[in-house]
Amino acid sequence: METARRIKYIFLIFAIWTIGYPQRGFSQENPLCKDAFHHAQWEKSRSLARLKTPAKSFTTNYDLKYHRLEWTVNPNQRFISGKVTSYFIVNTPDFQQINFDLYANMQVNEVMYHGQSLSHILTANDLLQITLPNALSAGLLDSIEISYEGIPISNFTFNQSTHQSGPIISTLSEPYGAKEWWPCKQDLNDKIDSVDIFIRTPEAYRAASNGVLVSEQTEGTDKIYHWKHRYPITAYLIALSVTNYAFYSDYVPLENGDSLEVLNYVFPQNLASASEDTRVTVDQMQLFNSLFGLYPFAQEKYGHAQFLLGGGMEHQTMSFMVAFPEFLQAHELAHQWFGNKITCGSWQDIWLNEGFATYAEYLTNEQGIGEQNPQTWLQNRINSITTLPGGSVWVEDTTDIDRIFRFRTSYEKGAMLLHMLRWKLGDEDFFQAIRNYLHNSTLAYGYALTQDLVEHLEAQSGQDLDEFFEDWYKGEGYPTYTLHWSQTSDTLRLSITQITSHPSVDFFEMPLEILIRGQSKDSLVRLDHHFSGQEFVLKMPFSVKGIDFDPNFRMISGFNLVTDLEDTPGLKPQIKIFPNPGQDFAQIEMSETAPAVQSITLYSSSGQVLQSWLKPNSTFQLPLKSLSNGIYFLRFQYKDFGLTKKLSVLK
Numbered sequence: 001m002e003t004a005r006r007i008k009y010i011f012l013i014f015a016i017w018t019i020g021y022p023q024r025g026f027s028q029e030n031p032l033c034k035d036a037f038h039h040a041q042w043e044k045s046r047s048l049a050r051l052k053t054p055a056k057s058f059t060t061n062y063d064l065k066y067h068r069l070e071w072t073v074n075p076n077q078r079f080i081s082g083k084v085t086s087y088f089i090v091n092t093p094d095f096q097q098i099n100f101d102l103y104a105n106m107q108v109n110e111v112m113y114h115g116q117s118l119s120h121i122l123t124a125n126d127l128l129q130i131t132l133p134n135a136l137s138a139g140l141l142d143s144i145e146i147s148y149e150g151i152p153i154s155n156f157t158f159n160q161s162t163h164q165s166g167p168i169i170s171t172l173s174e175p176y177g178a179k180e181w182w183p184c185k186q187d188l189n190d191k192i193d194s195v196d197i198f199i200r201t202p203e204a205y206r207a208a209s210n211g212v213l214v215s216e217q218t219e220g221t222d223k224i225y226h227w228k229h230r231y232p233i234t235a236y237l238i239a240l241s242v243t244n245y246a247f248y249s250d251y252v253p254l255e256n257g258d259s260l261e262v263l264n265y266v267f268p269q270n271l272a273s274a275s276e277d278t279r280v281t282v283d284q285m286q287l288f289n290s291l292f293g294l295y296p297f298a299q300e301k302y303g304h305a306q307f308l309l310g311g312g313m314e315h316q317t318m319s320f321m322v323a324f325p326e327f328l329q330a331h332e333l334a335h336q337w338f339g340n341k342i343t344c345g346s347w348q349d350i351w352l353n354e355g356f357a358t359y360a361e362y363l364t365n366e367q368g369i370g371e372q373n374p375q376t377w378l379q380n381r382i383n384s385i386t387t388l389p390g391g392s393v394w395v396e397d398t399t400d401i402d403r404i405f406r407f408r409t410s411y412e413k414g415a416m417l418l419h420m421l422r423w424k425l426g427d428e429d430f431f432q433a434i435r436n437y438l439h440n441s442t443l444a445y446g447y448a449l450t451q452d453l454v455e456h457l458e459a460q461s462g463q464d465l466d467e468f469f470e471d472w473y474k475g476e477g478y479p480t481y482t483l484h485w486s487q488t489s490d491t492l493r494l495s496i497t498q499i500t501s502h503p504s505v506d507f508f509e510m511p512l513e514i515l516i517r518g519q520s521k522d523s524l525v526r527l528d529h530h531f532s533g534q535e536f537v538l539k540m541p542f543s544v545k546g547i548d549f550d551p552n553f554r555m556i557s558g559f560n561l562v563t564d565l566e567d568t569p570g571l572k573p574q575i576k577i578f579p580n581p582g583q584d585f586a587q588i589e590m591s592e593t594a595p596a597v598q599s600i601t602l603y604s605s606s607g608q609v610l611q612s613w614l615k616p617n618s619t620f621q622l623p624l625k626s627l628s629n630g631i632y633f634l635r636f637q638y639k640d641f642g643l644t645k646k647l648s649v650l651k
Contacts, residue, residue: 067084084146087143090139101128101186102122126179168308170308184238192233230299247265260302284326499532509529523540581648586621
């Protein structure tokens with residue numbers, strides 16, 4: 001048996017010499033998705049995948065080095081047959097059982113080991129257990145071959161459908177779907193160092209997959225497409241899509257004078273429009289190369305393959321997309337750095353994938369190569385995040401796929417968390433820290449947790465970010481600010497209070513930006529806000545006409561109020577509210593000699609608008625019976641300014 005092992009080892013060395021595969025860290029670069037609509041469709045569909053995952057202890061005792069994946073599919077039929085040859089290194093002594101993740105409805109036809117057919121057990125909890133004839137010692141390199149077939153259980157994970165001009169089969173395995181269509185190691189603890197993918201299909205069709213297309217070979221009425229990928233890859237990013245594709249290439253100029261191919265597989269009926277739409281990928285790639293470092297798989301290719309699953313999926317080196325809007329191209333391209341080069345090491349940390357990819361949409365808008373005004377993009381994200389009082393970026397339940405891919409928190413709030421870090425640290429330290437993170441030799445082409453990112457941000461900036469991440473990443477909700485100001489001569493006094501929308505956080509510490517507006521001069525000011533009720537005194541050599549809170553959307557906050565002009569001579573509207581606290585009603589009396597009130601708006605203590613009244617009379621009775629005990633705010637809006645008064649309800 002030992003002789004046989006040596007022969008197998010010699011064979012593997014020969015295979016590596018002829019086809020090659022890298023250890024981790026090979027081919028590292030030189031240091032140099034999706035809006036809510038699309039996400040809602042395809043992220044919701046992910047919930048169709050089964051939630052069960054195997055215990056990690058079953059698959060941590062070996063390290064996958066190489067897969068030879070041989071698949072036969074016909075897009076007219078929802079069925080797959082295949083053979084998976086796996087090379088692995090044993091991690092523990094007395095290793096005699098190897099386990100793979102495979103859905104229980106699949107049929108395993110044969111398991112071959114050193115030319116010998118082995119028995120196997122496919123358990124009800126989707127574990128393929130194979131007992132070896134002899135125990136292996138730690139550090140040994142070995143291989144095993146599994147032949148199987150079946151109809152994958154989910155038509156989402158393994159989708160068979162029809163577009164306008166032909167049938168199509170496509171896969172989408174994130175997070176727990178790879179085991180539904182091939183025997184794999186699905187945990188986020190081991191990347192396959194290298195793969196060769198052979199897809200047999202009727203000759204009328206083309207097959208898209210990871211890496212570079214090595215050959216197209218005709219055998220009878222079939223074609224076999226050989227894709228080769230020589231970078232580490234996690235199981236959920238391995239994919240195939242087969243249909244009657246038309247194809248073309250764009251090319252990205254690189255700093256060293258070379259170019260990178262962007263290979264596009266699209267439906268024939270969409271060839272003309274797609275070839276126009278995908279040109280923006282070249283600009284996006286050049287932007288991301290400058291911000292993050294060279295595209296992580298630059299020795300191979302990037303590309304797109306059109307499919308029908310309602311959005312996009314960042315399969316390594318070839319993103320699958322339903323269509324090619326600019327934001328979706330930016331999102332999936334950014335995933336090649338954030339999600340593929342470095343993959344979240346736990347689904348609790350999915351924001352390391354999705355928050356970064358979503359923020360990349362903003363970065364393209366900021367540089368003028370996106371579809372939307374960057375300020376509008378930020379405002380829309382903030383408005384969405386603040387629609388509900390709770391919600392953490394950290395995923396508390398990884399068995400709930402809807403929770404993992406919740407757009408408001410994992411995507412939008414994750415993106416805004418990065419935007420706030422950029423504001424807090426400054427552009428230079430923020431982007432350098434991100435590059436340091438991506439180039440870290442222990443993380444690159446592997447897995448990372450949030451703490452890994454935090455350490456790089458802290459090391460670069462010198463700032464302690466524990467409280468920031470405790471509040472904004474683990475904590476729920478957002479702050480609401482009330483800013484009171486008054487001016488005497490050249491002295492501007494500010495008082496800023498904060499309330500939080502969720503009890504998990506008592507105070508969100510964050511530097512604030514305000515725009516102080518004068519008659520002919522404005523001043524943009526940054527304030528380090530450390531506690532609610534903090535006061536600031538600023539020298540302001542012009543008459544202040546108004547203050548805008550967070551004018552550039554630096555942070556997540558909602559329902560903020562600015563109270564102004566209360567102490568400005570000549571404009572002192574007298575407002576009386578009584579009784580205060582009130583029980584059944586509050587009487588409001590406004591001076592008839594002051595400017596007319598345009599509207600009154602009632603807010604809850606969390607900043608939620610409860611009711612508004614337009615052009616009220618100078619004497620106005622506010623009903624309180626429907627309100628619960630607590631603090632409320634009344635906003636009196638005049639033509640050129642506004643005032644805010646506090647109202648208490650006590651029954």
